[in-house]
Amino acid sequence: MSDLGVLVEAALDGDDAAWAAVVDRFSGLVWSTARSYRLSNSDAADVVQLTWLRLVEHLDRINDPDRLGAWLATTARRESLRVLRLSGRQQLTGEIDQFEEPVGEELDLGMLTSERDSALWRAFSTLSERCQALLRMLVAATEPSYEEVSAALGMPIGAIGPTRMRCLSRLRGNLELAGIA
Amino acid sequence: MSDHVDPDELLLGELGSMLDAIDPVPPEVDAAAKAILGWRRVDAELAQLLADSAIDSDRLAGVRGEGDPSLRRLSFGGSPLELDLEVHSTKPGATVLGQLAPGAAASIKVERSDASEETVAADELGRFRLELPAGATFRLVVTGHPASGLRATVTDWVQV
Numbered sequence: 001m002s003d004l005g006v007l008v009e010a011a012l013d014g015d016d017a018a019w020a021a022v023v024d025r026f027s028g029l030v031w032s033t034a035r036s037y038r039l040s041n042s043d044a045a046d047v048v049q050l051t052w053l054r055l056v057e058h059l060d061r062i063n064d065p066d067r068l069g070a071w072l073a074t075t076a077r078r079e080s081l082r083v084l085r086l087s088g089r090q091q092l093t094g095e096i097d098q099f100e101e102p103v104g105e106e107l108d109l110g111m112l113t114s115e116r117d118s119a120l121w122r123a124f125s126t127l128s129e130r131c132q133a134l135l136r137m138l139v140a141a142t143e144p145s146y147e148e149v150s151a152a153l154g155m156p157i158g159a160i161g162p163t164r165m166r167c168l169s170r171l172r173g174n175l176e177l178a179g180i181a
Numbered sequence: 182m183s184d185h186v187d188p189d190e191l192l193l194g195e196l197g198s199m200l201d202a203i204d205p206v207p208p209e210v211d212a213a214a215k216a217i218l219g220w221r222r223v224d225a226e227l228a229q230l231l232a233d234s235a236i237d238s239d240r241l242a243g244v245r246g247e248g249d250p251s252l253r254r255l256s257f258g259g260s261p262l263e264l265d266l267e268v269h270s271t272k273p274g275a276t277v278l279g280q281l282a283p284g285a286a287a288s289i290k291v292e293r294s295d296a297s298e299e300t301v302a303a304d305e306l307g308r309f310r311l312e313l314p315a316g317a318t319f320r321l322v323v324t325g326h327p328a329s330g331l332r333a334t335v336t337d338w339v340q341v
Contacts, residue, residue, distance in 0.1 A: 011218060019218040023211060031206040045210050046340060049294060050318055052214040053338040056221045079340070082235045086253070111202040120199050139197030141206075168189050171196070 004065040012060055023052065026069055028141030030076050033152040036133035037080035041106045047079045069144060073152035116180065123174035131167035138164060222335045225322065228257035228264055230337040257336045262328040264321065268341050274314045275341040279321075281307030287326035294318035294338070313341050 004025065010018030030051050034044035054075055055068075062068050112118045124132065137149045150157045234254040253268040263282045268275050281287060284307030290300045291311055303309040303323075313319060318340040324333045 014218065016215070016218055020215040023214045027206050027211050027214070031210065035204060041207070045207065045213075046316065046318065048210050049213050050338055050340050053217060053220070053294060053318070053320075056217055057227055057335070057337060059221070078233075078236050082233065082340075085235050107203045109203055112199070113202075116195075117199045117202070120195060121203070124196060124199075135193070135196060136200060139193055139200060141197075141201060165189070168192055172192065 002065055004068060008059060008062065008065050008068070022068075026072050026142055029069055029144050029148055029152070030072050032137055032140035032144075033073050033076035034080050036136050036152060037077075037084060038129070039080055039083060043083050044080075047076055047083060050079055051076045067147075069142075069148040070151040073144070073148045077152050077154060119175060119178050119180045123171055123178060123180075126174060127167060127170055130163070131170060134160070134163055135167055135171070222322070222333070225333040225335040226260040226262065226329055228260040228262065228334050228336045230255065230339060231258050232256040233339070253341075255339060260329070260334055262323060262326055262334040264323070264334075264336060270315075272315070274312060275317075277311040277313060277341070279303070279309045279311065281309075281323065281326060283307065283328055285327050288324050290322040290324070292320050292322060315341065317341050 004022070007018045007022050007025075011022055030048050031044065034047040039047060051072055055072060058071070062071060109121070112121055124135070127135070133153055134149070134155070137144060137152050144152070146157050146160050149155070149160055155163070232255070234252075251270040253270075255266040255268065257264040257266075265280045265282070267278045269278070279289070281303050284305075285303075286305045287303045287307070288300060289303055289309055290298055291313075292298045293313075294317075301309050301311055303326075318338060320338045321336045322333050323329070323335075326334065328334075
């Protein structure tokens, strides 16, 4: 059984430490998914908590622990879309690049302490929504697999590699325009 | 071993550190997630969320203003007892009209993620009504219904 399988089994027996380890494993994936849809802090926190609450009841139904991350990402994506739709912020297409307007993410820009990080933030924040969402998922602290990124963004796995390449090239272009190599 | 570093990986690494500095997972979000294992209902039948009109409907139609946007339909099933909810947005809260299938009287406990709860009754046709504050995350625990016998039926968590 995989490490994750062992943790899930222990959590099913009521082991809080094992459950906490499962949360730690996927916390970055679930948070980044909600943030990829540019949810505010409080909306993202609600979606994340709802996703974990859902998992608690479905824990004994996850047959393959290796698919747990994709299950969480799918749940967080669907609930993020629900928040956007109910607030009238998204067209009904389900596409990540169909936002009508940027919404209020509250980022701690005071944490940008170096000139290079500030330039990197400016270069990143002027990318398309689609590029920002994909790059954000790819660098999530828990290093999601392409399957998990696909589930988080509703993007076919085969599109991730080419899109990644294009978005990084644009990011590099923005940095060069700003005079940062 | 080569000491060549892929420039794309290098740039992604820098981006990851930068985003992690300005947008880390809030500690209270992690703490809340870690505190909920004990909420698992091992003793109950799970009525899974099968459809949510706020997510699933209108994707083909793509027509804005179709139907009543303030009305949301949720269906729960895969269990002997099924539930349909109509969520009417009544700012600042929501009115939820519920229907049990098969229709029969039952007791319905509304459990919210802030740990508050209340109990309402479904009438002999299985109908019930709840008032919830906007944004409430909740699930329903149904007891005393003939379809699930002595066991409770618990729905997936949803947010209004």
